[in-house]
Amino acid sequence: MQAELAIGLPAAGSLCATVLRARPRAAFAAGAVLGVLGLVAIVLATPGRPSDQLGITLSLSPESRALLIAAAAALALVVALAPLLVERATLLRWGLAGLAGMAAIATATSIEIIVLVLLVLAVLQAAAAGKRSFAIRLRGPVLAVAVLALAAAFARNDGPPILSRLAAVGLVAGLSAALGTLPYVHEFDPEERTSTSPIPWIAFIGPVLALAVLTQARELVPSDSGAFGAMLVGLGLINMVWGSLASWRTEGGAAAWHYSFMADWGLALCGFGVAIADGRRAALLVLLGMLLSRLPLYLWSRQSLRDKRPNDRPINLLAAAMLAGSAPFAGFAARVLLLRGATQVYWPLALVIGLGLLLWLPPSLRLGRSLGLPRGRQAWGIGIALTANVVIGLYPQPFLSLAGL
Amino acid sequence: MSEVAAFAAWFGAAVIVLSDGRRGLALGLAVTTAAFTVLALVGGHAVAAAVLAFGGGFAAVQRSRTGPDVWGLMPPGSTPRLVLSIAGGLLALWISTTLMTGPGAPLRFAALSVIGLMGARALIEDADPNAVLTAIAALALSVAIAAGLAGTGAAPAPYVVAAVIAIGVALIRVRDTDAG
Numbered sequence: 001m002q003a004e005l006a007i008g009l010p011a012a013g014s015l016c017a018t019v020l021r022a023r024p025r026a027a028f029a030a031g032a033v034l035g036v037l038g039l040v041a042i043v044l045a046t047p048g049r050p051s052d053q054l055g056i057t058l059s060l061s062p063e064s065r066a067l068l069i070a071a072a073a074a075l076a077l078v079v080a081l082a083p084l085l086v087e088r089a090t091l092l093r094w095g096l097a098g099l100a101g102m103a104a105i106a107t108a109t110s111i112e113i114i115v116l117v118l119l120v121l122a123v124l125q126a127a128a129a130g131k132r133s134f135a136i137r138l139r140g141p142v143l144a145v146a147v148l149a150l151a152a153a154f155a156r157n158d159g160p161p162i163l164s165r166l167a168a169v170g171l172v173a174g175l176s177a178a179l180g181t182l183p184y185v186h187e188f189d190p191e192e193r194t195s196t197s198p199i200p201w202i203a204f205i206g207p208v209l210a211l212a213v214l215t216q217a218r219e220l221v222p223s224d225s226g227a228f229g230a231m232l233v234g235l236g237l238i239n240m241v242w243g244s245l246a247s248w249r250t251e252g253g254a255a256a257w258h259y260s261f262m263a264d265w266g267l268a269l270c271g272f273g274v275a276i277a278d279g280r281r282a283a284l285l286v287l288l289g290m291l292l293s294r295l296p297l298y299l300w301s302r303q304s305l306r307d308k309r310p311n312d313r314p315i316n317l318l319a320a321a322m323l324a325g326s327a328p329f330a331g332f333a334a335r336v337l338l339l340r341g342a343t344q345v346y347w348p349l350a351l352v353i354g355l356g357l358l359l360w361l362p363p364s365l366r367l368g369r370s371l372g373l374p375r376g377r378q379a380w381g382i383g384i385a386l387t388a389n390v391v392i393g394l395y396p397q398p399f400l401s402l403a404g405l
Numbered sequence: 406m407s408e409v410a411a412f413a414a415w416f417g418a419a420v421i422v423l424s425d426g427r428r429g430l431a432l433g434l435a436v437t438t439a440a441f442t443v444l445a446l447v448g449g450h451a452v453a454a455a456v457l458a459f460g461g462g463f464a465a466v467q468r469s470r471t472g473p474d475v476w477g478l479m480p481p482g483s484t485p486r487l488v489l490s491i492a493g494g495l496l497a498l499w500i501s502t503t504l505m506t507g508p509g510a511p512l513r514f515a516a517l518s519v520i521g522l523m524g525a526r527a528l529i530e531d532a533d534p535n536a537v538l539t540a541i542a543a544l545a546l547s548v549a550i551a552a553g554l555a556g557t558g559a560a561p562a563p564y565v566v567a568a569v570i571a572i573g574v575a576l577i578r579v580r581d582t583d584a585g
Contacts, residue, residue, distance in 0.1 A: 056562040112552040112563045119545055119570055123538075127577050134579045135532040142541065146524025149548045153516055156554045157505040 002045035003058035003107045006068070009038035011100035017093035027089040032079075035096050039072040042103065047404065050109070057109050061215060062404030063284060064106035067207050069402070070291040072099055074204070078296050081381035083303050094195035095204075097124060102208040111152045111216045114209075115145045118178060121205065130196035131189040140177050140186045141201070148174035148213065155220035168221045168228040172235060175213045179206045181239045181265045190254035194299060202261045203295040207268075207287040214272055225275065232273030233349065240266025240356045247363035253305040253370045257298045260323065260363055264290050270353060271338050278341030281405050285334035285396055293322060293330070293389045297371065300381055304372030311373045319382060320368025322389050324360045330392035407447045411511035414440035414547075415497070418522040419490035421539055426477025430539040431469035437519060437543050438462055441550045444512055445564075448553055453564040457546055460568025464542040467575035472535040486529070493522050512553055519547035534579040545570035 013034030020027035047062040060068075075095040082088045101121040108114045122141030126134050151170025154163050173184075179202050180186035186198035194200070221228055243263030247256045264286055271283030297319060304310070325331025335357055342350035374382050392399055417436030424430050438461025445454035479487065501513035526532070526540035549567035552560070 110552065110563070112548050113566060115548055116545060116563065116566045116570060119541060119548075120573070123541060123570075123574055123577065127579060134534045135527070135529075135537050138537055138541070139528055142527040142537075142544070143524060145544060145548070146520050146527075149520045149544075149551055150517065150524075153513070153520070153551050153554055157513060158507040159505045163504065 001051060001053050002041045003051045003060050003103075004053050005041035006038060006045055006060070006103040007058075007100050007107065009034050009041055010096040010103065013038065014093050014096035014100060017089055017096065021089065021093070024087065024089040028092060031089065031092040031096055035072070035075070035092065035099070038096070038099065038103070039069070039076075042068045042072060051107075056113070058107035059109055060107050061211070062402070063280075064208055064211050064215075066284065066399065066403035067211060067287060067291070068099070068103060068106055070288050071102060071204060071208065074291045074295055075099060077292075077381060077384060078299050081300075081377040081384070083300060083378060084376075085303065086299075091195070094128075094200075097121075098200055098204055102205055105205075105212045106208050108212065111148060111213070111220065114212050114216065115148045115152075118148075118209065119145050125196060125200065128196050131192040132187060132196075136187055137196070140180055140184055140198070143184065144174045144178035146174075147177060152216075152220060161223075164221050164224045165227060168217070168224045168231065171213060171217045171221065172228065172231045175210060176235060178209055178213075179265060181235070181262050181269075182242055185262070188255060188258050190252050190305075194302070199258065199261070199295075199298065202258070202265065203290055203298070206265070207291060210268070210272070210287075229273045229275045232269045234273075236266045236269030236271075236273055237352060237356065238266070239263065239269065240353075241359065242266075244356070244359035244363055248359070248366065253366075254302070256363060256366060256370070257301065260367055261290065261294065261298075263360065263363070264294060266356075267334065267338060271334070271341070274338075274341045274345045274349075276341050276344060277405065278337045278344070281396075281400050282334045282338035282341060284400065284403050284405060285330050285337065285392065288392055288399060289322075289330040289334065289389060292392070293385045296381060296385045297323070297367075300374070300378045301367070301370045301372070303378075305370055307372070309372040310369040311371070312369060313373060315374060315379070315382060316368045316371055317365075318368075318386055319371055320364045322386055323367050324364035325357070328393045329386075329389045330396065331389075333393050333396045407444055407511040410440040410443035410447070411515040413437075414444070414515035415494045415518040415522075418519040418543060418547075419494065420478070421536070421543055422486050422490050422522050422526050423479050423483055424477045425473070425480050425533055425536060426475035427469055427472035427535065428474070428476045429478045430472070430536060431465045434461060434468055434539050434543055435465035438465060438546060440515060441546055444515055444550060445553070448512065450553070450564075452561050453549075453553075456561065456564040456568045457549065460564075460571040461542070461546050464539075464571040464575035467572075468535070468539055468542075471575075471578075472533070489525055490522060493525065494518050497521060509554065512550065516547055516551035516554065519543060520551065523547060538574045538577060538579070541574050542571040545574075 017031035155167035247259035420433030497518035
């Protein structure tokens with residue numbers, strides 16, 4: 001029953017917060033209580049044990065559970081320490097809706113249910129008031145749904161081997177379109193609210209969605225796992241280089257953060273692509289770092305970016321070090337694992353990835369400076385995000401064990 | 406029977422691609438829904454057929470009440486959409502009958518053509534929100550019908566979720582400021 005509750009309680013919390021939005025305190029209290037109960041249900045869920053209480057078979061994998069817990073923790077962190085100009089109840093409402101969708105995606109046992117939930121999330125996000133037009137906001141996710149559904153249809157039919165190859169291409173392309181990585185970068189408006197921007201796709205929903213799609217891909221295209229992995233590595237390298245260079249050279253500060261998420265996805269995709277335990281461990285650490293540190297830091301940098309007040313204090317340099325993946329932060333452990341995994345598979349790949357990692361430094365310094373001079377809630381939040389990242393970097397094994405790796 | 410239904414599904418999707426008015430969009434969605442219902446019935450999935458008919462039917466009726474009260478079929482400049490509809494249909498036909506083997510070609514053709522055309526409809530530049538919502542409803546129904554290809558066609562979950570999506574998007578009112 002925990003899987004059903006993991007979906008239902010955050011959804012109910014989001015619904016309550018929406019119904020009570022005229023009374024923000026009541027909306028916040030109802031959303032918070034149901035959200036915490038949803039988190040408890042996720043924590044207590046037994047990984048791998050199917051549940052069929054509502055006529056739909058649901059099953060939560062250990063990796064998905066770890067990412068869901070991280071996403072819920074990130075949501076709690078940004079809601080508790082939300083910037084002064086951001087309404088907590090609104091942030092919580094959107095976050096809980098996303099969390100419910102992520103739980104549904106994580107527990108779904110078929111690709112069709114995953115893409116249908118993806119469609120629901122896309123419509124919900126696009127229906128809210130935002131800077132970009134309705135059709136433009138739906139473009140990436142709807143393309144992802146169509147391509148993933150076609151890929152599943154190709155994989156499930158008998159025919160020549162090219163069908164399976166096309167299915168593998170479709171799965172990678174669909175995943176990329178859903179996340180908003182190259183070659184399907186979602187249109188980004190720096191003035192748009194975070195909840196209606198492409199950031200939730202690439203930084204909040206993306207990690208769980210990617211894991212779910214990759215898990216399904218193993219069953220759909222078992223004979224083409226090599227080609228599938230190679231495509232992930234190729235896409236990862238492109239995103240790594242493009243994301244870090246664009247994050248460094250682009251004019252807008254918010255756009256630089258958007259590209260930095262793409263660069264991190266490059267690392268994660270390479271990790272998933274090398275298809276050995278070290279690669280998966282590296283990808284999981286990158287995604288944990290994205291959820292628990294990079295996403296909250298992005299939210300706390302928004303006001304400073306609007307005020308154009310960059311700063312070079314030690315806290316900014318520490319944040320830059322974390323974003324660059326230097327020791328002792330989680331990114332460093334992830335990079336070591338990824339290089340070790342790539343060396344086992346094909347050593348020139350490790351060389352290419354190693355060179356690509358050098359590109360993280362200039363944009364990270366820029367992003368660290370963009371946090372400005374943190375004060376009050378923002379300072380507390382950045383401190384907590386840095387501490388969490390150091391803990392994961394120094395002691396990654398408990399987090400990897402939670403994910404069954 | 407299933408062959409006729411498969412072509413009707415493609416025809417309905419093509420009408421959605423070619424229409425900008427509420428009557429055309431509603432007609433396209435109604436035809437696609439009816440075709441999917443027949444395909445599900447032919448496959449022996451009565452519950453799935455009933456769920457699809459209800460969800461798609463509700464969405465089509467609701468669509469006929471929202472948006473500009475015109476047919477809007479093939480407005481000026483719609484030649485690329487016409488080419489897309491025909492080429493998409495032919496490509497889906499070739500893939501489902503020649504490239505793919507085994508029984509169930511009508512179901513494959515219906516699913517592939519509608520998924521492809523609805524994905525393309527949502528990508529059209531400056532698309533009207535009502536047209537995009539109609540495409541999403543048909544896309545959801547086609548994803549559910551494609552689940553039948555997995556041999557799990559009797560499981561009602563994808564059909565129920567798709568019907569809920571079709572009903573949900575039919576009830577959504579996109580604010581004018583969002584329509585860009």
